[in-house]
Amino acid sequence: MCQLERTKCSFLLCLGMGIIMCSLIYLRIRKPTEQKYLHSPSCRPFSPECRPFLSGSENKGLWYRLDCQVKSYILNGYLKCSRLKKDLHFINRPLSREEEDYPLAFIVTVHKDLELFIRMLRAIYMPHNVYCIHVDAKAPREYQVTIHKLVSCFQNIFLSSRSETVTYAGFSRLQADLNCMKxxxxxxxxxxxxxxxxxQDFPVKSNLELVQYLQSKQWRDKNMTPGVKQPMAMKYRTQFQYKEIKGSHVALKSPRLKKGPPPHNLQIYFGTAYYALTRAFVDFVLKNPIALDLLEWSKDTFSPDEHYWVTLNHIKEAPGSWIDGGWDGDIRAIKWWDQEGQKHDGCKxxxxxxxCIYGLEDLRWIINRNSMFANKFESDTYPEALDCLEQWHRNKVLSKATVPEDPSWLLATQDTLNGGDSGFYNSSA
Incomplete structure (x- = not known):
């Protein structure tokens, strides 16, 4: 009987000590995590204007940013590729079978704002897609080296095999895309x-939404190159010969010389430089004599990327051509100065x-438009706008996932226990 009592006491003693030890371990682990969320000296707080986009009426939890050292992380000379995807919150597996069965290719031309580029890249990144990055040859050496270091950590991201010194409105901008296409x-x-x-772009649609949009009845087998027959006001771009002052600007040749008519009696169109093209059309662009002749003719025009793609897409023989497309295709949400008061409420x-370089108050317009992408952002000028849109976008991406969520995919954490407003705008962060 005494032996039984001693055994019972020993068991209760061990159980009590075990509970105490587990409690201490739990508190030791939990405390730094909370400190990281609430008191990280490097994290900007979310702006008050961001809250409606992150927390609906049914969810009063407060959001705390986890990721605040993107640029410094990449600039770290001891960068380890084995940890990069996790540390920078890249999504490392397809989120649905629908996306996996419809891989996309991306061409990204960059020359500045490393922070914005990295955050945009992880927003559009999926492991089944493929990404060609063209870094402007005139970009600072450190910038080029850093991009190369980042890209080398991914099997499905690569640098363009040829780098151009890109000039605004010059042929070099078109050539940069063609290099990646090859x-x-x-x-x-x-x-x-x-x-x-x-x-300076940032996605508005998730990868799943992009796939669904590009596979919709209207666009399933079509190229998306919004544009119209060249207006009279734009004739100057292709009527005269221009020369590209490398890395600086485009100017009329002197003496002023008129260009000959476009090859193959083509009707020139004017539109956006941005597109979504089928693989068969890309093959047409790279090999077809009509496309190659138009390319040669376009070398001394002004901003040829705004007529080249849309003109080719109006050729009946071109795969996926869209003859009567007009401005159809919601590729970009852009606030143009001359459209203020007509198509938007002004640049904030x-x-x-x-x-418009977007400010925080522009986000509601961007989100309501639900274009594929929005342009333009600057991470240093209006950082809160990028923070808010990025978190809103990541929330949307993960909400539609059909696979278990990996904690490393989170850019912010939500505190559903302490709902006070002060935490959301934590001024100590």
């Missing part, structure tokens, strides 16, 4: 459509070359 044409990834981006950031 590389993508040789890719082993069975990509279905290619989308081109610049380094500021204009550069007549295009």
């Amino acid at each position: 590389d993508l044409a040789n890719s082993k990834t069975a990509w279905r459509k290619v989308i081109n981006l610049c380094g 950031g500021h204009y550069v070359r007549g295009i």
Whole structure:
């Protein structure tokens, strides 16, 4: 009987000590995590104007950013590829069978704002897609080296085999896309459509939404190149011969010389430089004599990327051509200065070359439009706008996933226990 009592006491003692030890371990692990969320000295707080996009009426939890060192992480000389995807919150597996069965190709041309580029890349990244990055040859050496270091950690991201010194409105901008197209044409990834981006874009649609949009009845077998017959106001771009001052600007040749008519009696169209193209059309662009002749003719025009793609897409023989497409295809949400008061309520950031650099108050317009992408952003000028849109986009991406969520995919965490407003805008962060 005494032996039984001693055994019982020993068991209760061990059980009590075990509970105490587990509690101490739990508190030790939990405390730093909470500190990281609430008191990280490097994280900007989400702006008050961001809250409606992150927390609906049914969800009063507060959001705390987890990722605040993107640029410094990449600049770290001891970068380990084995940890990069996890540390930078890249999604490392397909989120649905529908997306996996429809891989996309992306062409991204960049020359500045490393922070924005990395955050945009991880927003559009999926392991079954393929990405060609064209880095402007005039970009700073450190920038080029850093991009190369980042890209080398991914099997499905690569640098363009040839780098151009890109000039605004010059042929070099068109050539940069073509360089990537040649590389993508040789890719082993069975990509279905290619989308081109610049380094100041950010996605609005999730990858799943892009796939569904590009596979919709209207666009399933079609190229998306919004544009119309060249208006009279744009005739100057192709009527006269221009020369590209490398890395600087485009100017009329002197003496002023008129160009001959376009080859093959082509009707020139005017439109956006951005597109979504079928793989068969890309093959047409790279090999067809009509496409090659138009390319040669376009070398001394002004901003040829705004007529080249859309003109080719109006050729009946071109795969996936869209003869009567007009401005159909919601590729970009852009606030142009001359459309203020007509198509938008004004730029809440500021204009550069007549295009809005988005501020935080522009987000509602961007989200309501639900274009494929929005342009333009600057990570240093209006960082809160990028923070908010990025988190809103990641929330949407993960909400539609058909696979278990990996904690490393989270860019922010939600505190559903402490719902006070002060945490959401934590001024100590």
